[in-house]
Amino acid sequence: MKEEIIIAGFGGQGVLSMGKILAYAGLMNDMEVTWMPSYGPEQRGGTANVTVILSDSAISSPVLDMYDTAVILNQQSLDKFESKVKAGGTLIYDPSGIHHKPTRSDINVVEVDAMEAMMEMNNSKTYNMILLGALLAVRPVVPLDAVLRGLKKTLPERHHHLIPLNEQALRKGMSLVGK
C-alpha cells in the first residue's frame, strides 16, 4: 500500500500540522512516512502545502508530480493541484474557499464543508481535524486509533487535554462524508 497525498491551502489553516498528524499516525501504524512542507515566509497567510506519503515499503522521492489524494482548502491550491491528481484518485475540497468548483470527472471529487462544521463546533482550532476525519472516511489509509496516538505524540503534554476535542472533530469530519 502506498498513498501519496497533498494538502494545500492558506498558512494558518493548519495544513502543515494536519499533514504532521497524518504522518505520525502512519508512523504509529508501522508504516514508512515522509512529510515534506513548503516552508518559509508563507507560513503566515500565504499559500502553504505539504506532501505526505504513507507506504508499506521504503519511499523514494518525497517530492511528487502526481498525487493519489489531494485535500484542497483554497482556490489557488485547487487551480494548482486539480490536474495533479492521478486518474482514479481523490480530491477533497472545502467549498467555503472555492469559487470555481473542480471539473474533472475521472477522479473522485468529495466536497466537505469543514468550515460550516467548524462553526457548529464553535472552535476554530478544530478545522484541520474535521478535514482529516473526512480524508480518513474517504481514504482509510490509517485507523482512527493510530491518528489519536499520532496526536498524542505531536501535541506537547500541556495540550493533551485537547485530544478529546480533536477526536470529536475527527469523528465529525468522518460523519460529513457520504451525506
Next chain:
Amino acid sequence: MTPEEIINPANRVYSRPRLLTEVNTHYCPGCSHGVVHRIIAELLEEMGLEDRAVGVAPVGCAVFAYNYIDVDWVEAAHGRAPAVATALNRLWPDNLVFTYQGDGDLAAIGTAETIHAANRGENIAIIFINNAIYGMTGGQMAPTTLIGQKTATTPYGRRVDLNGNPLNISDLLAQLEGTCLVTRQAVHTPAAVRKAKAAIKKAFENALAKKGTSVVEIVSTCNSGWKMTPAQSNEWMAEHMTARYPLGDLKNV
C-alpha cells in the same frame, strides 16, 4: 672586578622567568611586547598556572607569542581570538584562557567578537596592546591611530574627515555588563610595569573566579612604526597617547 666576579648567583637581582622560552624574539628593540610577555610569563609562574593556562595569539606582531611563553597556545584568525577563547574556556572551564591582541586585531577586524565575548561576560582575560599602528604589515593606520599621526596609509597625518576618529574601545567595553575589569596601563617606566603586572594579575584572578571578562589595555609604543628611537617613543607615548587614552581603571568591580 672581573666579569666572573660580577656574574655570580649571589649578585643576581633579576633573571628570565622560567616560562619565558630561551629564544631570541622577533620583536624590535624597544618594543613594548617583550615587557608584557615577561609580565605574563612571571605571573603564570607565580600563580602556578602553567598547567592550565591556554593563550590565544592574534594576527599582528604578536602572532608568534606562542613561541615565547611556555604554555599551550592556539593561534587565531585575525580578530577572532575572543571567539576562540570563548570555546576554549567554555569547553575546559577550569583552564585560564587569555587572549593577547593588538589594536587592529581587537578594535578593527575583531570588534564584533570582542564586544560580544565581553558582553556575554566570558570568563577570559584580554590583554590588549594599543600602539596606535599596524606594526606587522609595515606601519599602516590603526583604529587607535591619533589625529594627525602619520602612518603608511595616512602619510599626511590622520584626518577626522577622511579616516574618522580614534576608537576608545576600552571605554566602550567598560559600558558592558559582562566586563568586571577594564583598565588602561603602560609599560614605559618601571613603576608603570609594576602597575601593569598588578592589573594583569587581577585579570587572571577574575577569570579563574569566573567574574566575567577582564580587559587590560596596555598603551604601548612601536618605535619602528613610529620611526623614533625607543626613548623618543616612550616620551611621545607619555605625551600624546595617554592624552587620548588616559591611564587608570575604567571599571574594576
Next chain:
Amino acid sequence: MKGNEAIAHAAIRYGVDGYFGYPITPQSEVLETLEAEMPWETTGMVVLQAESEVAAINMIYGGAAAGKAVMTSSSSPGVSLKQEGISYIAAAELPALIVNVMRGGPGLGTIQPSQADYFQATKGGGHGDYHLIVLAPSSVQEMADFVALGFDLAFKYRNPAMILADGIVGQMMEKVVLPEPRPRRTQQQIEEQCSWAATGRHGRKHRNVVTSLELDPARMELNNERFQRTYAEIEANEVRFATHYTDDADYLIVAFGSVARICLKAIEEARAQGVKVGLLRPITLWPFPKAEIARLARQVKGILTVELNAGQMIDDVRLASECRVPVAHFGRMGGIVPNPAEVLDALYNHFPEAKK
C-alpha cells in the same frame, strides 16, 4: 522528525562536546532543538548562539584545538562567511563537523532548497589547497547517522568533515532511528586521543601550539605535502556511494542528496516503461566515487547528472567517466525542485534513443 532536528538529537547522543551556531533558514531547527533539549543539563554539552557565523566557526576552531568534539551548522550564505575559519581548521589539522543545509543562491538568494554549494564544499571553499570530507545525506535517517560518521572520520584523519544537506532533507520529516546515547569522552580520553591539543599542559613536558602559520616556505611545503598524503589516504579508504538498478543499466543517473530520491522514483517509472536506467548516488562527495563511475561508464550508453544547480558535480562525473560516454546535465536553480516526471523528460530529451 525533521532532518534538522535529527542532527541535533544525534549530536547529543554521539557525545558532542559543543555546538556553536547562528540562526539562518532553513537550518535554524538545529540550534532551536539543542536549546530546547538543554543537553548541558544531561551530557554536559555546551550550546551557544554566537554573534555571527564568523564567530561560530572560530569557536569551532577553538573547541577543536582543545581536543573537543565540536560542530556548527548553517546554510549557504552563512557557510560562505565561515570559509576563512574552515580553511584555518583544515590547515591546523583539526577534527570538526560543519553542517550546510543548502539554500538557493548566489547572494542572499532564496530560502528554498539548492545544491549550488557543491563546488564550495568539495573543492575546499576557503583559501589554500585543502579538502573537507563531504557527506551528502538523502534521508532524515542519514542526517542522524552522518553526525557520528562525520565525527569518526574527522577524528580519524584530523580533518574537518561537512554534512552537505539541502533544504528538502533539512525540512522534511521521516521515520528515524536515533543512535544509542554514549557518554562524552573524559579528560583523560581526550588527552590520550588528542595529544596535540591545547588542553592546558596538565603535567605535559612540552607546550602544545595549534597554528596554521608557518612562514618558512620550505616547512610550509612540507605541511602541504602532509595534508596531501592525508587526502590521498582518505580517497583510498573512505569513498562511499549507493547504487540502484545499475547491474543491467543502459543509462545512468548520478545525483546526490534528496535529489537522488527524486531520480530513483523517475527511474522506477522508466523501468516500468522498459527503459533500463540505473542510479549512482555519491554519499561522499569528497572523496568522489570516481572508480565506480569509471566502471559504469564502460557499461552504459549515457550519463545524466541531476543537481539543484547549473551543473557542478557534472565536472567530476565527466572526469571520472574519462569521456567514454556522453554526460549531460539536468538541473533546476534558485530553489526550484524538479519532480520525477521532469527528470524522466530530461533523460529522454538528452538521450532520445533510450525511449524505444
